Amino acid sequence: MGRLNGGTNEGKQHFSHQHVLKQIVNPTETLTCNACEKPNNSNKPFYGCNTCQYFLHENCFNAPRILNHSSHPLHPLTLHQIPSYASGSYICNACGSVGNGFCYNCVDCDFDIHLQCASCPSSILVDKLPHQLEIQYGYPEDSEYVCDICSVMMNNDNWFYYCGGCDFASHLNCAIISPEVGVFPKQQRPNPNSNPSRNSHVNAAVEMINSVNDDHDRFIAAQIAAQIDARGRRAMLDLI
Structure with a gap:
């Protein structure tokens, strides 16, 4: 299965399991995460209880219990181990598929999203496109989109990626291709005592930087943040 992490730290307690979970380094067999229901597809560590055959990706283990997400600005989302519905499953408001594992939920609104959907980056690059695709949490009224990657009509209740300049939707x-739990974007609330125009630019940059998941995307996000900040400064000068 893999080598258990040694040392004085025998493991960590997680709210979802009654036993301490020990870190499994370099697992040698396929383990399925009880949180996101995805197998390990790399050598990234797992936390597990061999007695109960209960396993969590390291990223899933560290997922925040309370999440302020831009897709649902009215209320914070709470991480649940078990869906709160009698069926024992939920329909993800982000991707539209059924989930049986962990979910972020707003009980007031019956709003549920997968762990991996909650950490989808706000902007991504796609091969052969000159622009980034921006995540969209809703559709314009009376609009329909066909996915330009799989050519299937998209459900207008779900999130999607879109570039207005290319009219490209996905x-x-x-x-x-392989959504993974990673960085969770947090909703940025503006400071009422500061310039609202500048706040909108800064918040967009912060959300972009928080959402990227690797070095390449971090480089792209830094460039975009600098451009946004420059536009914000020019806007302030124009107002003066």
């Missing part, structure tokens, strides 16, 4: 999972 399902979440078509744009991100």
Whole structure:
């Protein structure tokens, strides 16, 4: 199965399991994460209880219990181990598929999203496109989109990626071939005592930087943040 992490730290407690979970380094067999229901597809560590055959990706283990997400600005989302519905499953408001594992939920609104959907980046690059695709949490009224990657009509209740300049739309999972729990974007609330125009530029830059998941995307995000900040400064000068 893999080598258990040694040392004085025998493991960590997680709210979802009654036993301490030990880190499994370099697992040698396929393990399925009880949180996101995805197998390990790399040598990234797992936390597990061999007695109960209960396993969590390291990223899933560290997922925040409370999440402020831009897709649902009215209320914070709470991480649940078990869906709160009698069926024992839920329909993800982001991708539209059924989930049986962990979910972020707003009980007031019956709003549920997968762990991996909650950490989808706000902007991504797709091969052969000159622009980034921006995540869209809703559709314009009376609009319909066909996924330009799989050519299937998209459900207008779900999130999607879109570039207005190219008129290019995509399902979440078509744009991100292997969605993985990673960085969770947090809703940025403006400071009422500061300039609202500048806040909107700064918040967009912060959300972009928080959502990227690797070095390449970090480089792209830094360039975009600098451009946004420059536009914000020019806007302030124009107002003066």
